[in-house]
Amino acid sequence: MKIAVVGTGYVGLVTGTCFAETGNQVTCVDIDVRKVERLQQGDIPIYEPGLDVLFDRNVAEGRLVFTTNLAEGIKDAQVIFLALPTPPGEDGSADLKYILKVADDLGYILETYAVIIDKSTVPVGTAEKVHNAIAKNAKVDFDVVSNPEFLREGVAVEDFMKPDRVVVGTSSEKAKKMMEKLYAPLVRQGNPVIFMDERSAEMTKYAANSFLAMKITFMNEIANLCEKVGANVDDIRRGIGTDSRIGKRFLFAGIGYGGSCFPKDVQALAKTSKDYNYDFRILESVMAVNYDQKKKLLPMVKNYFDGDLKGKTVAVWGLAFKPYTDDIREAPALENIEALLEAGAKITVYDPEAMNNVKGILGDKVTFCHTPYAALDDADALMIFTEWPQFRTPEFEKMGKLLKNKVVFDGRNLYELDQMREMGYTYYSIGREVVIPA
Numbered sequence: 001m002k003i004a005v006v007g008t009g010y011v012g013l014v015t016g017t018c019f020a021e022t023g024n025q026v027t028c029v030d031i032d033v034r035k036v037e038r039l040q041q042g043d044i045p046i047y048e049p050g051l052d053v054l055f056d057r058n059v060a061e062g063r064l065v066f067t068t069n070l071a072e073g074i075k076d077a078q079v080i081f082l083a084l085p086t087p088p089g090e091d092g093s094a095d096l097k098y099i100l101k102v103a104d105d106l107g108y109i110l111e112t113y114a115v116i117i118d119k120s121t122v123p124v125g126t127a128e129k130v131h132n133a134i135a136k137n138a139k140v141d142f143d144v145v146s147n148p149e150f151l152r153e154g155v156a157v158e159d160f161m162k163p164d165r166v167v168v169g170t171s172s173e174k175a176k177k178m179m180e181k182l183y184a185p186l187v188r189q190g191n192p193v194i195f196m197d198e199r200s201a202e203m204t205k206y207a208a209n210s211f212l213a214m215k216i217t218f219m220n221e222i223a224n225l226c227e228k229v230g231a232n233v234d235d236i237r238r239g240i241g242t243d244s245r246i247g248k249r250f251l252f253a254g255i256g257y258g259g260s261c262f263p264k265d266v267q268a269l270a271k272t273s274k275d276y277n278y279d280f281r282i283l284e285s286v287m288a289v290n291y292d293q294k295k296k297l298l299p300m301v302k303n304y305f306d307g308d309l310k311g312k313t314v315a316v317w318g319l320a321f322k323p324y325t326d327d328i329r330e331a332p333a334l335e336n337i338e339a340l341l342e343a344g345a346k347i348t349v350y351d352p353e354a355m356n357n358v359k360g361i362l363g364d365k366v367t368f369c370h371t372p373y374a375a376l377d378d379a380d381a382l383m384i385f386t387e388w389p390q391f392r393t394p395e396f397e398k399m400g401k402l403l404k405n406k407v408v409f410d411g412r413n414l415y416e417l418d419q420m421r422e423m424g425y426t427y428y429s430i431g432r433e434v435v436i437p438a
């Protein structure tokens with residue numbers, strides 16, 4: 001098939017590359033000239049494990065090309081994916097301006113029948129809005145399909161090539177057949193392509209992300225209560241995760257969820273509920289708890305230094321909102337760093353992938369280090385925000401020699417309490433007893 005993907009970010013680039021890998025001819029379109037130039041030169045602008053191998057192969061074999069020109073990009077395309085941003089507007093709703101602008105343009109330039117696919121996460125009713133925006137000026141027949149994306153950054157290629165399920169919202173038989181054909185190579189093991197109406201498909205994506213955000217938040221509340229009653233949240237996790245009705249995943253307590261999806265999607269579903277006069281109380285609690293959770297370690301740090309952080313150096317391990325990505329959107333590390341800077345602390349940071357993105361925001365306000373240990377040199381404390389695997393088994397003796405105080409504030413519960421006790425560390429984590437050396 002001939003495919004166009006409009007919007008070549010985390011979702012668009014993975015979508016385009018993976019569909020090229022299954023033999024389609026793909027053109028990715030983006031308005032970011034610099035990004036398209038880099039892609040045309042064979043340089044991938046994001047960090048996504050495993051993407052480079054597929055990208056290189058499909059570019060080399062001519063199945064994957066890039067342009068800034070929408071009309072050129074969609075020429076002869078049978079399907080056109082919209083993988084555009086849907087950031088939160090001021091009232092929390094998903095801002096549809098990027099999608100509706102492209103839809104408007106498509107109306108003028110479509111030359112033959114095409115299936116236009118909303119891959120972005122969009123509120124209920126968007127397929128209809130996109131349809132109307134295109135129809136205003138279209139001279140040819142077309143269908144609009146809702147096909148929300150469930151990939152996770154960090155394992156996006158695997159998720160895309162072997163999806164748990166594919167959700168497709170459409171009322172058109174013709175579009176349904178094309179979607180079946182398109183996804184057939186990705187669901188050969190029998191994972192379902194679930195067809196439904198457009199509104200239900202749009203709602204499915206928000207329900208999935210809000211449910212996962214709720215699951216994380218529930219564990220964070222259990223963790224907060226554990227601290228008060230003297231229980232260990234990791235034991236609770238093992239104790240409940242083995243129940244098949246609950247499941248083992250998304251039960252790790254920490255300093256709150258971040259990223260480009262959960263915060264904005266929970267907010268957008270809450271806004272949709274308000275618009276339809278439904279009081280979705282759980283969502284309001286999820287947002288309020290997560291807001292507090294992200295700042296949970298700060299009072300502990302301040303307390304440790306008797307309320308005065310002026311002149312103290314805090315080393316930070318981990319900037320990305322989760323491991324295996326360079327994405328820093330809504331990352332807990334950033335909020336914490338800004339609060340620490342405001343309180344007068346100096347910051348040294350290390351992250352294996354996300355430092356370049358943070359340089360664009362914080363510039364020289366913090367010191368970027370090439371190794372985790374370099375960040376510890378002469379620092380007064382260590383804070384951990386991302387569970388990168390290389391932080392899991394560090395050389396504690398070396399760390400102790402570099403740090404001025406052997407104190408760690410761990411937002412990801414990376415270390416065993418007994419181990420930290422034996423090594424003589426003061427160790428704060430989430431939902432577990434504070435380790436204080438004898």
Ligand SMILES: NC(=O)c1ccc[n+]([C@@H]2O[C@H](COP(=O)([O-])OP(=O)(O)OC[C@H]3O[C@@H](n4cnc5c(N)ncnc54)[C@H](O)[C@@H]3O)[C@@H](O)[C@H]2O)c1
Nearest residue numbers: 007008009010011030031032083084085086120121149153
């Ligand atoms: N990132 C994820 O893990 C993920 C997962 C599932 C769903 N989603 C959803 O997918 C959508 C895209 O997310 P993303 O993370 O890929 O965003 P992104 O910001 O990484 O990429 C969006 C791209 O669209 C481009 N763009 C903006 N306006 C354009 C226009 N008029 N024409 C062409 N290109 C244009 C931008 O330059 C950018 O490169 C969002 O709705 C998001 O909620 C994201």
